[in-house]
Amino acid sequence: xxxxxxxxxxxxxxxxxxxxxxxxxxxxxxxxxxxxxxxxxxxxxxxxxxxxxxxxxxxxxxxxxxxxxxxxxxxxxxxxxxxxxxxxxxxxxxxxxxxxxxxxxxxxxxxxxxxxxxxxxxxxxxxxxxxxxxxxxxxxxxxxxxxxxxxxxxxxxxxxxxxxxxxxxxxxxxxxxxxxxxxxxxxxxxxxxxxxxxxxxxxxxxxxxxxxxxxxxxxxxxxxxxxxxxxxxxxxxxxxxxxxxxxxxxxxxxxxxxxxxxxxxxxxxxxxxxxxxxxxxxxxxxxxxxxxxxxxxxxxxxxxxxxxxxxxxxxxxxxxxxxxxxxxxxxxxxxxxxxxxxxxxxxxxxxxxxxxxxxxxxxxxxxxxxxxxxxxxxxxxxxxxxxxxxxxxxxxxxxxxxxxxxxxxxxxxxxxxxxxxxxxxxxxxxxxxxxxxxxxxxxxxxxxxxxxxxxxxxxxxxxxxxxxxxxxxxxxxxxxxxxxxxxxxxxxxx
Amino acid sequence: xxxxxxxxxxxxxxxxxxxxxxxxxxxxxxxxxxxxxxxxxxxxxxxxxxxxxxxxxxxxxxxxxxxxxxxxxxxxxxxxxxxxxxxxxxxxxxxxxxxxxxxxxxxxxxxxxxxxxxxxxxxxxxxxxxxxxxxxxxxxxxxxxxxxxx
Numbered sequence: 001x002x003x004x005x006x007x008x009x010x011x012x013x014x015x016x017x018x019x020x021x022x023x024x025x026x027x028x029x030x031x032x033x034x035x036x037x038x039x040x041x042x043x044x045x046x047x048x049x050x051x052x053x054x055x056x057x058x059x060x061x062x063x064x065x066x067x068x069x070x071x072x073x074x075x076x077x078x079x080x081x082x083x084x085x086x087x088x089x090x091x092x093x094x095x096x097x098x099x100x101x102x103x104x105x106x107x108x109x110x111x112x113x114x115x116x117x118x119x120x121x122x123x124x125x126x127x128x129x130x131x132x133x134x135x136x137x138x139x140x141x142x143x144x145x146x147x148x149x150x151x152x153x154x155x156x157x158x159x160x161x162x163x164x165x166x167x168x169x170x171x172x173x174x175x176x177x178x179x180x181x182x183x184x185x186x187x188x189x190x191x192x193x194x195x196x197x198x199x200x201x202x203x204x205x206x207x208x209x210x211x212x213x214x215x216x217x218x219x220x221x222x223x224x225x226x227x228x229x230x231x232x233x234x235x236x237x238x239x240x241x242x243x244x245x246x247x248x249x250x251x252x253x254x255x256x257x258x259x260x261x262x263x264x265x266x267x268x269x270x271x272x273x274x275x276x277x278x279x280x281x282x283x284x285x286x287x288x289x290x291x292x293x294x295x296x297x298x299x300x301x302x303x304x305x306x307x308x309x310x311x312x313x314x315x316x317x318x319x320x321x322x323x324x325x326x327x328x329x330x331x332x333x334x335x336x337x338x339x340x341x342x343x344x345x346x347x348x349x350x351x352x353x354x355x356x357x358x359x360x361x362x363x364x365x366x367x368x369x370x371x372x373x374x375x376x377x378x379x380x381x382x383x384x385x386x387x388x389x390x391x392x393x394x395x396x397x398x399x400x401x402x403x404x405x406x407x408x409x410x411x412x413x414x415x416x417x418x419x420x421x422x423x424x425x426x427x428x429x430x431x432x433x434x435x436x437x438x439x440x441x442x443x444x445x446x447x448x449x450x451x452x453x454x455x456x457x458x459x460x461x462x463x464x465x466x467x468x469x470x471x472x473x474x475x476x477x478x479x480x481x482x483x484x485x486x487x488x489x490x491x492x493x494x
Numbered sequence: 495x496x497x498x499x500x501x502x503x504x505x506x507x508x509x510x511x512x513x514x515x516x517x518x519x520x521x522x523x524x525x526x527x528x529x530x531x532x533x534x535x536x537x538x539x540x541x542x543x544x545x546x547x548x549x550x551x552x553x554x555x556x557x558x559x560x561x562x563x564x565x566x567x568x569x570x571x572x573x574x575x576x577x578x579x580x581x582x583x584x585x586x587x588x589x590x591x592x593x594x595x596x597x598x599x600x601x602x603x604x605x606x607x608x609x610x611x612x613x614x615x616x617x618x619x620x621x622x623x624x625x626x627x628x629x630x631x632x633x634x635x636x637x638x639x640x641x642x643x644x
Contacts, residue, residue, distance in 0.1 A: 018575040021568035048563045066590035 006053060009062040009075045009131055012046045012085065013141075015039055016124035020117045025057045029104070029112035036116040037096040040089070040123065047082075047089035051182045054082040055485070060130075070135065070194035076133035080486035084130045084260045087344045091252040092123045098352060099245040102359050104158055115155060119249070121148040126257045135183045135269075137200065138261065142179065142225070143271045144256070146172045149250060153242040162333050164237035171224055171234040178221025179261075185214035186269070198269045206273040215279055218265050226258030228322055229292035229493035232315045236299075239311035244355030247307060251314050252348035256340045259321050265323070267333075267490040276328060285326035290420060292319030297427035303435070304365045306354050309431055310347065313390055316424070320405060323421070327408050333487035335404035342389070342397035345472065349465040350386035353379050356454045356462060366434065371444030373436075379454055380439055382466035387432035389469055392425045397469050400476035404483075499548075506548040513541040527602065531610035535617025543625050551629045562632050565620045570616030577608045 019039040023032040053060050054077055062075040077085065099119070107115050127147025146378050150172070154165035187193055189210050190201040205211050220231070227235040239247045266275060276282045293316050300312035321343070324336025354364065356379045363369050372379045389396035401423060409418040472479050521534035546554030578588040586593035591605025 005587060007588075010582075012573060014578065014588065018572060021571040024564060024568035025572075039510065062587070064588055066587040066592065371608075 004078075005062045006050070006060040007062065008046050008050055009055075009060050009077055010064070012043060012050065012089075013124055013128045013131060015046075016043055016120045016127070020120040023120065024112050025115040027113050032113035032116040033096070033100050033103075036099075036319045039120060040092040040096045043123065043127070044089040044093035047085045049078055051082040051086055054079055058489075061133075065445055070192045070197035073137045074133040074194060074196075074436035075131045076196070077131050078486070079482065079489045080260065080263060081130050083337065083341065083482050083486050084256060085127060087256055087341055088123070088130065088253045091249060091344055091348055092349070093243060093486065094461040094464050095119075095249045098248075098355070098410075098458050101455045101457055102245050102355055103243065106245075107155055111155065115152070115243075116248035118151045118155075119246075121145075122152060122254075123251075126253055129257050130260055133195050134361075135186070135195060136180075137193075138264075139176065139180050139183060142176055142261075145254070146176060146225075149246075149254065152246040152250075153238050156241040156243050157248070158241045158424065161241035162238065164234075164241045165393040168234040168238045171231075175221045175224030175231075176245055178217045178224065180221075182214040182216075182221060185210050187219065189214075195264065195268050195482060199271050201303050202270055203272050206270075206275075206278055212279060215265075215270065215275070215281075219262075219281065222258055222265065223260045223288075226255050226262060226322075227315055227318055228288050229296060229315060229319060230288070232292070232296070232318075235315060236308050236311040239314065240305055240308040244351065244358050245312075248348055248355055251310070251351050252344040254316065255318055256321075256344055259318070259325070259336075259340060262322075263325060263333075263337075263490060270338055271490070282326055285322055286417075288418075289323035289326060292316055292322070293420070293424040294427065297424055297431065300431040301427065303431075304367065305353070306364055306366065306369065306435060309435070310350050310354065312344075313428065313431065314347055316428070317347070317390070319424075320401065320421070323417075324408065327412060327414075329408055329411060330484070330487045330491055331404065331408035331411055333490060334480065334483040335401055335408050337486050338404060338476070338483035339401035341479050341483070342401045342469075342472065345397055345465055345469040346386045346389035349382055349462065349469055350390070350460075352462045353383035353386065354464060356458050360454050366438045369435070369438050370442040371439070372374065373445055375438035376454065378459060379462060382462045383439075384436065385466045385469055387435065389473065391428045395470075397476070397479075398473075398474040400473065400480065404480065409417065448490040496619075502548050504637075506544055510541045513544070514538060516573065517541065517581055521610065522607070524610055525606050531613025532617050534610075535614040535619075536621055538614065538618040539621030539625070542622050546625065546629065555626065558622065560623060560626050563619045563626070565625060566615045566619030568619075570612040570619060572612070573612030574609050577605060577612070581605070601611070 006197055016039050019035050023035055026032055026035065050060055060077040063069065064073040064075070067073070103112055103115055122145050125141045125148060128141030129145065132141060150165045153168060154162050183193065186198060189205050189208055190198055192198055192201065202211070218358045224231045239251060242250070296312045296315035296319065300309045300316065303309035303312060317339070321336045321339050324332045324339060327333070357369065357372060357376060358364055360376060361368070361372070363372065385396070389398040392398040392402040402425065406418045406421050409421065517534045517538035520537060521531060524530035524534065542554060542558055545557065581590050581593055582588055584593040589605070589609070591602045592598040593601055594604045595601035622643035
C-alpha cells in the first residue's frame with residue numbers, strides 16, 4: 001500500500017494557497033482574475049491526474065517536511081478523496097471564467113482583487129480538507145475555507161449579506177469549535193491525530209466515555225458545517241445574499257466537502273469499530289435526513305426568492321446524501337457519494353443560470369421572472385435541465401442518485417424509506433414547477449420585453465455544467481463506478 | 495490629536511525604537527528561546543500602533559501606508575510557501591529544511607529562520623491593517639474602504 005510521495009498532492013493545495021497573496025500584490029481586477037483562472041484550471045488538471053493515480057494505485061501519499069506519519073502531517077488521497085477533489089476543482093475551473101463579468105457587475109471595483117484572493121483561499125482550504133490525513137490539519141483548512149467564505153458572503157450587494165455572513169460566522173465557528181473539541185478528546189485518549197493511526201487505535205478505546213463524547217462533538221460540529229437539518233439555519237440567508245458566483249461555488253462544493261469530513265470520521269476514524277452499535281447514530285441521521293428532505297422541500301415551495309428556494313432545495317438534497325451515508329451499506333454510501341457529484345452539477349447549473357438572470361435583469365423573485373424563459377431562452381433552458389435533475393427525472397443525474405438510494409433502501413428491506421424518497425421528489429416537482437410556470441407560461445412584463453443579453457463568458461460555463469449534467473445523467477457508469485469504488489474503499493478501510 | 499501631551503510623546507518616541515528592537519530580538523532569537531515569528535510580528539506592529547495612538551492615525555498612515563502593510567501581509571505568506579517550494583526544487587519534500595544547508599542542522603536552522611521571518615512579516619502586516627481598519631472606521635473622517643491607500 002505504501003506509495004512514494006506524490007508531489008502533485010501537495011501542489012494541489014499549495015498552488016491556490018500561494019496564488020492568493022500574489023493576487024493581493026497584483027491589485028488589478030483583471031490581473032487577479034487571470035491568476036485565479038489560470039490556477040483554477042491548473043488545479044483541475046492536477047485533480048484529474050491525481051484521480052488517475054488513485055484509480056491505478058489505490059491511494060496517493062505526501063509527507064510534509066519529510067516527516068513520516070503519524071508524527072508528521074501526511075496527505076492521503078483515496079478514491080473518495082479523489083472524487084471530491086475532482087468535484088471541487090472542476091466547479092472551481094468553471095466558476096472562474098463565469099466570475100469575470102458577474103463579479104464586475106456585483107462587486108466594487110477596488111475590492112475585486114480581494115474577492116479573487118478569497119475565492120482562491122476558499123478553493124485551497126476545501127481541497128486541503130479533502131487531501132489531508134491529519135485531524136488537526138483538517139481543522140486548519142476548515143478554518144481557511146470558512147473564514148474566506150464569510151468574507152465572500154459579506155461581499156454581496158444587499159446589506160443583509162453582512163448579517164447573513166455574521167450569522168454564518170457564529171454558526172460556523174461553533175461547528176469548527178465542536179470539531180476541534182472532538183479532535184482534542186480523541187487526542188487525549190489516543191495520543192495521535194493521524195486518521196489512519198486513529199483508526200487502528202480506536203477499537204481499543206471505543207468503550208471510553210471520552211471517545212463517545214468526541215464522536216458526539218464531531219458529529220454535531222460537522223453537521224453544522226454541512227447544514228444538516230435542523231442545524232441549517234445559517235444556509236438560506238448566506239446563499240441568498242452572497243454574490244451569485246459565491247452562491248454557485250459554495251452550493252456546489254462547500255457542503256460536499258463537509259459531507260466528506262463526516263464520511264472520513266465515521267468510516268475511517270471509526271472504521272474498525274461498529275460505531276452504529278455503540279452509538280445510536282444511524283436512527284438520528286436517518287431522522288434528520290428525512291426531516292431535511294421533507295421540511296426543507298416544503299420551505300422551498302413557499303419561497304418567492306429563487307436563490308432562497310434553491311438554498312432550501314440544497315438543504316433537502318443534503319438530506320439525500322446523508323441518508324445514503326446513514327444506511328451504511330456499500331450501495332447506500334455509493335448513492336450518497338454519487339449524489340454529491342450529481343448535486344454539485346445540478347445546483348451549480350441552477351445557481352449559474354439564476355446568476356446570469358440577475359446579471360442581465362437584476363430579477364431574482366418569482367414575480368420579476370415572469371416570461372423570463374422567452375427573454376433568456378438559452379440561460380433558462382440550462383435552468384430547466386438543472387430543475388429536472390433536482391426532481392430526479394430519468395436521464396438526469398438526479399435520477400441516477402435517487403435510483404441508487406432507492407435500491408440501497410430496498411436491499412435493506414426498508415420499504416417505507418424507499419417510498420419516502422420517491423414521495424419527497426414530488427415536493428421538488430412543486431417548487432421547480434413554480435419557476436417553470438412563471439418563466440414560460442406567463443407573458444413578460446411590457447416594460448422589459450427586449451431580449452436580455454448574457455455574455456458568452458457566462459453562457460459557456462453555464463452550458464459546460466448543464467452539458468455535463470446531461471452527459472452524466474444519460475450515462476451514469478463513470479460516476480457510479482467511481483462512487484462504488486470510493487464506497488468499497490471506505491467500507492473496507494483505507 | 496495629542497499635540498499638547500509632551501510627556502506621552504517623548505516617552506513614546508523613546509520606547510518605539512526599543513519595541514522594534516525587541517521585536518527583532520524575539521524574531522531572530524526565536525529558534526533558541528521563547529518567541530518566534532508570531533510574537534515578533536505582534537510586538538513589531540505594537541510599535542506602529544503606539545505611534546498611531548499618540549501621534550494620530552493620519553501621521554501613522556504616512557509613516558507606514560496601508561499599501562505597505564498589505565504588501566508585507568502578502569509577501570510573508572509567499573516567503574513561507576516559497577521556502578517550501580524551494581525545498582521541493584532542491585530535491586526534498588515540502589518544508590523539508592534538511593536540504594537547505596550543507597548539513598541537515600544548518601538546513602533546519604536556515605529553514606526555520608526563513609519561515610518564521612515570513613510569519614513575522616504577515617502577522618505585523620495583519621495587525622497594523624486590522625488596527626487601521628478599525629481606527630479609520632471609528633474616526634469618521636475617513637470613510638471605511640478596504641482598498642484605499644490612505
